[in-house]
Amino acid sequence: MPDERSVHDVWAVGAAYEAYVGRWSRLVAREFVGWLRVPPRRRWLDVGCGAGALVEAITEGAEPSAVLGIDRSTGFAAHARRSVKDARAAFGVGDAPALPVASARFDAVVSGLVLNFVPDASRMVAEMARAGRPGSTIALYVWDYAAGMELMRRFWDAAKERHPEAARLDEGDRFPICAPAPLRALLDAAGLSGVASRAIDVPMHFRDFDDVWSPFLGGQGPAPAYVMSLPEDDRAALREGFRRMLPVEADGSILLTARAWAVRGSKAGRSAR
Structure with missing residues (x-):
C-alpha cells in the first residue's frame, strides 16, 4: 500500500482527463444543461471548468450570450481555451x-x-451565489461515487480487495456530500430557493479492457494517481483484479453506467431582465 501522502487529487492535464472521465462527463453535461432550462441570451459562469465539457454543452445547447469558464489549473484552462471553438x-x-x-x-x-x-463546499456555493444576479440559476453536479459511477466503484472495490487500506482513498468513502440530501442541504443553507435534485445516468461503452485500463495510467484523478503510485507488481495484480470486476460482453466490449447527482436552486430576488 503506498503512502497516502503520495496519492493526490491530481487534475491538471486536459488530455489525460478526457481519456479518463472527460468523455463521459460531456454526456452528463448535455443532460444537465437541458434540465436547467435557462432562457437563451443569458450570461453563464462555469466554476471549475476543467477541460471545457460543460462550457461546450452550454454553447451547444443553451444559446448563451456569453460563457466564462474559471479553473484553478492553468493547464486545464489552456486546454479548454484550445478545445472550445x-x-x-x-x-x-x-x-x-x-x-x-x-x-x-x-x-x-x-x-x-x-x-x-x-x-x-459551503464557501464555494456561497461564491457561486454571490456571482449570480437576483433570480439566477445556481446549479452543480457530482459523480455518484458511492454506487452509480460504476467505473470508479468497481475500481476501488478491486483496490480494497488487495489493499483494504485503500478505503482511505476511495471517493465513495471520502465524499459523502455526493448524494442528493447533502447537496440539497448545501443549497438550502446558501439561501437558495426552489432547490431540486435528480440523477443523471449515461452509458459508458468501452471497446475492450485496454480501453478501460489505459486511462488509469494517465495519473489524472485519485484512482489513476493511486495506480501510478503502486510498484509494478502491485499494479499488475490490481489490473487483473479490476478486470475480474467488470462485465465483459462476448465481443470483449464492456458496458457500464455513470451516474451523477445534480442539484439546482434560484438566488433570491427578481431578475432585471
Whole structure:
C-alpha cells in the first residue's frame, strides 16, 4: 500500500482527463444543461471548468450570450481555451472559494464534478451565489461515487480487495456530500430557493479492457494517481483484479453506467431582465 501522502487529487492535464472521465462527463453535461432550462441570451459562469465539457454543452445547447469558464489549473484552462471553438466562450484562472468575478453578474452559475474536491463546499456555493444576479440559476453536479459511477466503484472495490487500506482513498468513502440530501442541504443553507435534485445516468461503452485500463495510467484523478503510485507488481495484480470486476460482453466490449447527482436552486430576488 503506498503512502497516502503520495496519492493526490491530481487534475491538471486536459488530455489525460478526457481519456479518463472527460468523455463521459460531456454526456452528463448535455443532460444537465437541458434540465436547467435557462432562457437563451443569458450570461453563464462555469466554476471549475476543467477541460471545457460543460462550457461546450452550454454553447451547444443553451444559446448563451456569453460563457466564462474559471479553473484553478492553468493547464486545464489552456486546454479548454484550445478545445472550445466558440467566440462566446472565454476562460480564466481562479479558485472556486474566491472567484475572480464581480458580484451579481451572471444569469446562471454552474459547476460540474468539482464540489467534492474543494475543501470548503459551503464557501464555494456561497461564491457561486454571490456571482449570480437576483433570480439566477445556481446549479452543480457530482459523480455518484458511492454506487452509480460504476467505473470508479468497481475500481476501488478491486483496490480494497488487495489493499483494504485503500478505503482511505476511495471517493465513495471520502465524499459523502455526493448524494442528493447533502447537496440539497448545501443549497438550502446558501439561501437558495426552489432547490431540486435528480440523477443523471449515461452509458459508458468501452471497446475492450485496454480501453478501460489505459486511462488509469494517465495519473489524472485519485484512482489513476493511486495506480501510478503502486510498484509494478502491485499494479499488475490490481489490473487483473479490476478486470475480474467488470462485465465483459462476448465481443470483449464492456458496458457500464455513470451516474451523477445534480442539484439546482434560484438566488433570491427578481431578475432585471
